[in-house]
Amino acid sequence: MSLLQVENVSVQFFGLKALSDVTFDVEPGQVRAVIGPNGAGKSTLFNVITGYVRPNEGKVVYDGQSVVGLPRHVVAGRGMRRTFQNGGVFSELTVLENVLTGLNAVTASSTLGIVLRLPGAGAAERRAVDEAMSLLETMGLAGLANNVVGDLSSGQQRLVEITRAMAARARLLLLDEPAVGLSSSERDRLMNVLRDLAKDGVAVLLVEHVIDLVMAVSDRIVVLNYGEVIAEGTPEEIRSHEAVLEAYLGHG
Ligand SMILES: Nc1ncnc2c1ncn2[C@@H]1O[C@H](COP(=O)(O)OP(=O)(O)OP(=O)(O)O)[C@@H](O)[C@H]1O
Ligand SMILES: [Mg+2]
Structure with missing residues (x-):
């Protein structure tokens, strides 16, 4: 059974549709990536799943229970852990x-x-x-x-943040652009860590712009464009998907 089900989620900010009717799921032991151009709604999606933004429509079901409207610490206590796009460490x-x-x-x-x-x-x-x-x-x-964390490189700080999220024995780990600022060896290490977590049964939801990393580590990928799911599938399916090529390369 899926650990996380996102069902028909829509979010509107003052008339702007940040997410429209988004549906997908994540199973234990699966790495699921969410990709899409800047402003596509990826971070908003994370914010909905983790309780920072309430959806206008739709459901988020975690471990068989709806989590919309639940206090964030309650959901976190059940093993849903996230990192943030812009740092989430105690630098001092x-x-x-x-x-x-x-x-x-x-x-x-x-x-x-x-x-x-x-x-x-x-x-x-x-x-x-x-x-x-x-x-x-x-x-x-x-x-x-x-x-002291504040003295480390931004890549190292990012790895510290991920380690902190893992320390909570996450069952679902949401990572928002974890590869930003990482060196190539740090990226390789991150990739191995994500694979190992999945092997241990952890569900990973990954937002990432580094497409090589996404293709190498993901079991399934959701592609968002202007808040809509334009494609869903395995890395091989996504690589050759026409709508994805259009959204990224702007031709068609
Ligand atoms: N709190 C908010 N209030 C109003 N508009 C918002 C808010 N958060 C996000 N938006 C808007 O919603 C849209 C989706 O933003 P979001 O941050 O989810 O995109 P993203 O896919 O994470 O982009 P990036 O790749 O740049 O991180 C954007 O147009 C953004 O300006
Ligand atoms: Mg974002």
């Missing part, structure tokens, strides 16, 4: 502290106590540090654990 905290704040059991205020190993920090906190460190290892960031 270290890499390790950022990832710790992603662990469900850890609050931002207790993070410092854990890292400094204050008397209140017990076995559970030590386990949290171990877990965070092993995730950082996977992302190739372990060597930067004690660096």
Whole structure:
């Protein structure tokens, strides 16, 4: 069964149709990409799914339940996690502290106590540090654990944000343009991490302009143009889809 079903979703901003009758789903273990030109409605779609924008019409069903109108933290607590197009890290905290704040059991205020190993920090906190460190290892960031995030490159900050979202044991991970600012080796690492997450049964919804990455990592792709789904299919189907070529290349 699908973990996420987006059904006939429409969003209007002051007369502008940002999304029109959008329908698709995401299954556990699937990487689903959403692509489309600037302003096509990709981030708006993420905002609807994660509860930042209420749709004018349509349904969002997550794990069998409608999530429209539910508080964001409730949905996040059920394993729906996202990253943002423009940063979602605590730049004054270290890499390790950022990832710790992603662990469900850890609050931002207790993070410092854990890292400094204050008397209140017990076995559970030590386990949290171990877990965070092993995730950082996977992302190739372990060597930067004690660096302040604000001092890192934008690509590294992005990987920290993704690690933080993963730390929450996401069942559905939504990534808005994760490859922005990444070097090619960081992109390769991101691709491997997404494949591994999918292998573990995580559903990934990916908005991305780097088409090579999308084609290499996605099981299925939705193409938006002016808020409408103009194509849906496997990477091979999308690559040769006439409407997609027209939307991107402007001929036809
Ligand atoms: N809060 C808002 N109020 C009014 N208009 C908005 C709002 N958010 C987005 N829009 C408009 O809705 C349309 C879709 O925007 P959106 O950010 O979803 O596009 P996008 O596909 O993510 O684009 P990009 O690739 O540039 O990130 C755009 O015309 C945008 O200007
Ligand atoms: Mg966007």
